Amino acid sequence: MSDKDAPAGSGESSEADIISRYFAPLAQGAGEALGLIDDAALISPDSATDLVLTTDGLVAGQHFVEDSNPRDIAFKALAVNVSDLVAKGAEPYLYLLTLALPAADPVWLEQFAEGLAEAQSSFGCRLAGGDTVATSGPLTLSITAIGRLPANEMVKRSGGAAGDMLYVSGSIGDAALGLALTQDASMAAAWQLDEAQFECLVTRYRRPAPPLALAPILRRFAHAAMDISDGLIGDFDALCRASGTGGEITLEHVPLSQAAERAMLHDKSTRERIMTGGDDYQVLAAVPLAQCDAFEAASRKAEISVTRIGVLSKQGAGICARDASGAEVLFERPKFDHFR
């Protein structure tokens, strides 16, 4: 290691102080974390349980607004990883966090740790390890989340078959509209949103809420599933490709919140944003026809809203989105991509 200059605002905090003050409490009760003093976590698994691991990075200015509330940043960083676990049918268990900090500001760190604590408690997982480094660039986080599920029950992206019905959980597009409002609050007037609707959309962007209770239901009934993070249209395309199927969704069936309905009513151009904008952190699932009733009933019982939006077809039949009249709808930019 080289640069021994402390980052701006680092005050007296050493890395060890940061760990013991802000992060060790988040590992309490997780024996796997070994008190965060070993630079390693220890999992003693049993053979009846599989582990699912996923990792997602977030960069200030890319995945959240630079001056976001540290609580929201922390919450979102864990939520987007938990979203991947849930879509695989796994229950959140542990996570490791790499934090590249422009400055070790105690107030920021305290709020960040509070946001993580809140997220942990929402999602039922604990901190098992991590690394804190300095950066000359924007705040950058990477979380590796570990989930558990009964052996051999993981729901893959590639398991869909022609004839399966396509479902989404929750409502689609809220976060993408919320981001637009964060960037330009005047859109709220154009979309004729009231204050509660404005808040609802912005909160959906800041605080993703993956449908935890859907995990065991997906294991029982879904052939394939993935989380919707890069936009419904692009992720629908990804599921079809992974499953080696065609597919069709009907845009009018895509569930929208009241706020999104209103925005689309007053500004037709929001449809593109809703369908392709990303950051939904809901689940897209392929369920065989014979299981649809049971899947819907189990979801209802778990108080998770699921909506049938389309169907998988044979490979070669094409992958498309249609409007109510049956006409194919093309999108300018079907999928969010960092590198395109």
Added chain:
Amino acid sequence: MSDKDAPAGSGESSEADIISRYFAPLAQGAGEALGLIDDAALISPDSATDLVLTTDGLVAGQHFVEDSNPRDIAFKALAVNVSDLVAKGAEPYLYLLTLALPAADPVWLEQFAEGLAEAQSSFGCRLAGGDTVATSGPLTLSITAIGRLPANEMVKRSGGAAGDMLYVSGSIGDAALGLALTQDASMAAAWQLDEAQFECLVTRYRRPAPPLALAPILRRFAHAAMDISDGLIGDFDALCRASGTGGEITLEHVPLSQAAERAMLHDKSTRERIMTGGDDYQVLAAVPLAQCDAFEAASRKAEISVTRIGVLSKQGAGICARDASGAEVLFERPKFDHFR
């Protein structure tokens, strides 16, 4: 997600292209990676095997020189994580990578993937998942590495006891001197290094070589171990504190390479850098006296050099480094810390 501007130099690569072209080959043969199409890895463990997880972040300009060879960056990123696994007695198994890229430059990516391939093959592990995001800041990487070992055999940092002998593997200080040479090549003349010695030190900085074969030997013989990444003196202090012991090391016993010997001969001030500079990625281990002969013999057989440098003492006896005369040596900055 928000910023739809492609990063500079991104050309035509989408994230999916980057994954399939550069990263999917690194996951070949690892069923756990699910072909990198699921945003998740799947581990089906058995109850006789424990898993060790560790995560380390690296930032350009902090952990490696900004314009470093991408092969070296990749190699080092995996090596520093493997170093943590080895020190816990675990064998490298899988890893997940988060890559925050300022630009998606195909030449850079290809070389980076080659460096990862080389490191994987050295360390015996495979890519199981990851995330690639854009950043407006410096290149930032985070790796979560997963190791395996027989159940209940992990070597903790906290297991040391008064009377245990302290060992280090390899030689100490080479990487810190190598970094200094990278920053100012004229030091080579002051230290009277020949070309081979210069290269040796710089390579130790660029390509850490954790002593893989020591892992099973640590499991058999060590009470406690950790990797030396933040400087010998600071990490020695950390092991003593975690174990609740005092400790003493004799600086003259610390093993040095020929190149480091020469540097210290011609420039006494290099001692501080050697003992506290960090980036060694060797192992510090506490071995009970009765096991020392067997530990040394097993290490010799595995062709890993280990050197006894000190002893753990009772808590309260103090933690110190002494010179050959027995006088305590104090260091200006005993431990590398990003935030101090």
